[in-house]
Amino acid sequence: MQNNTISFRVQPGGTLRGEARVPGDKSISHRSIMLGALAEGTTRVTGFLEAEDCLATMNAFRAMGVEIEGPENGRVCIQGVGLHGLRAPKDPLYLGNSGTSMRLLCGLLAGQHFDSVLTGDVSLSRRPMKRVTEPLRSMGAVVETTETGTAPLKIKAGGGLRGIRYDMPVASAQVKSCLLLAGLYGVGQTCVREPAPTRDHTERMLAGFSYPVDRKGDTVCIQPDGKLVACDIDVPSDISSAAFFMVGAAIAEGADVTLQHVGINPTRTGVLDILRLMDADIQVLNTREMGGEPVADIRIRSSRLRGVEIPEELVPLAIDEFPVLFVAAACAEGETRLTGAEELRVKESDRIQVMADGLRILGIDAQPTPDGMIVRGGKLSGGRINSHGDHRIAMAFSMAALRAGGSIEIEDCANVNTSFPGFVELARKMGLNITAICGEIL
Known part of the structure; x- marks a missing residue:
């Protein structure tokens, strides 16, 4: 040691x-930064988890041009740039030990007009990423991994994403959320079917930001024609x-x-x-x-x-x-x-x-x-x-x-x-x- x-x-x-x-809650704290950054207007968050994983997500969005105040005693203020307002980061986005940050950001960044690279610590660099990169590629995303399917993830600006219907082989909220975030930028509807219920914070928060989400049974669908409207979040x-x-x-x-x-x-x-x-x-x-x-x-x-x-x-x-x-x-x-x-x-x-x-x-x-x-x-x-x-x-x-x-x-x-x-x-x-x-x- x-x-x-x-x-x-x-x-x-x-x-x-x-x-x-x-x-x-770590899951909700991550998503409050992501959706707040993509919203139109100012999102105010209370109860934000000031932990290294969530700070990694926050720093990634700061590196893409989003103005974020805090955290201070769990309070964060995010000046949203809209769905198409992110800017290319100058350096690779380092996400520490946060698998949630890497998997969700991979989907979100797959639809951007700029290239990006996601890296992490030794532990995160061993964790499997094919579960998100393979369905993203079927949407038209250009994502490169190591030979074993791990980080760093190199995401290229491609010719645009297309919506898909994806039946998840294993229940995973991170995979579901990744594809829904990519679906914000796809052409046509994106639907994800899960074999068992998983946490639904992404769907709830999208609705909280006034973005239409269609949930029927074990399937959730999203269209790329909505917008995110800033709101207040109590974590x-x-x-x-x-x-x-x-x-x-x-x-x-x-x-x-x-x-x-x-x-x-x-x-x-x-x-x-x-x-x-x-x-x-x-x-x-x-x-x-x-x-x-x-x-x-x-x-x-x-x-x-x-x-x-x-x-x-x-x-x-x-x-x-x-x-x-x-x-x-x-x-x-x-x-x-x-x-x-x-x-x-x-x-x-x-x-x-x-x-x-x-x-x-x-x-x-x-x-x-x-x-x-x-x-x-x-x-x-x-x-x-x-x-x-x-x-x-x-x-x-x-x-x-x-x-x-x-x-x-x-x-x-x-x-x-x-x-x-x-x-x-x-x-x-x-x-x-x-x-x-x-x-x-x-």
Whole structure:
């Protein structure tokens, strides 16, 4: 490990108590910048997630001539340039660790009148991009990748895009959003059919910006003859970030946590459904709607979890929460079985293998499978975990210490700032005995 890394050291035991508001939803924050930049007028955003991934999206649009003020305490002001007002960036657009930025921007930039290049860090440069580049090419886009289909992505100004109908082989909100954004610039209608429901923030936000979207069943269609009209956006707290405290409160003795203003978009609530199947004590309170997105306060108390077979229809609705759900499974009585989650192998890390390896280090029987995992609940010990630079792995194993018999040391945690700035401080405030160590090899 290099000396500029961050590691977590978490002492065993303790509990979580109190009220908290976790940072803003990453998916909505990304899209607020993208659509705000392409809108006509001024878009004002509150609750924006000031994390590295979302800042990468913001900096990309600044490099294309969009004037953006902030972020300051979650407030951002975007002076939209319209659908055809972006300017050619002078340099490649560096997107850090953000797969959402790269995949969505690839679609958006495929329809521009200038060339562009998208790059990322070592982790992002290993992630598969053919899932977006291949359907974009069928629309007429000119996109070059490495021989293995990874970044950097070189996007050429071509002869124009044409609308297509695309049946996604694997449910993916990023692929769907990429093609819808490209469809803003195509000739004719673009339709995307998904094999299972995925998060629908792009469709909701397009409608919020007054752009017509046609949703029928499992298919969403868009025509290139609308315009985006600036609006105000209040970003709810990210349910993916809240999930760490949900599981922590469920597994810690005497825990009682209320998470405020959490987004409960029905395409994102799989974590709630799965934890309820495991007999977690969860209450959804004060449900309301803010800017087209449903939000609520979520109260979680300590409970006796049981192992379950996770229904495959819930997998796309909880795809980002499985690292911490595996920790819940490790603390549950009996066996938890996950299938249909091949997508986890091509996230920031191979989350199936990395979580299985870590759980085994902590004394848990975790058997990885090609598309999931079998976890038999047991007694967690302490140990040293390599998070492989994956923010969700690092935070998941931090919560595992609440039930561990010894301290847990987690390496390579700097990327936690890509989605959850202030995680260590908030976790400590809520009762987790966690310390961040900079530049030390554990």
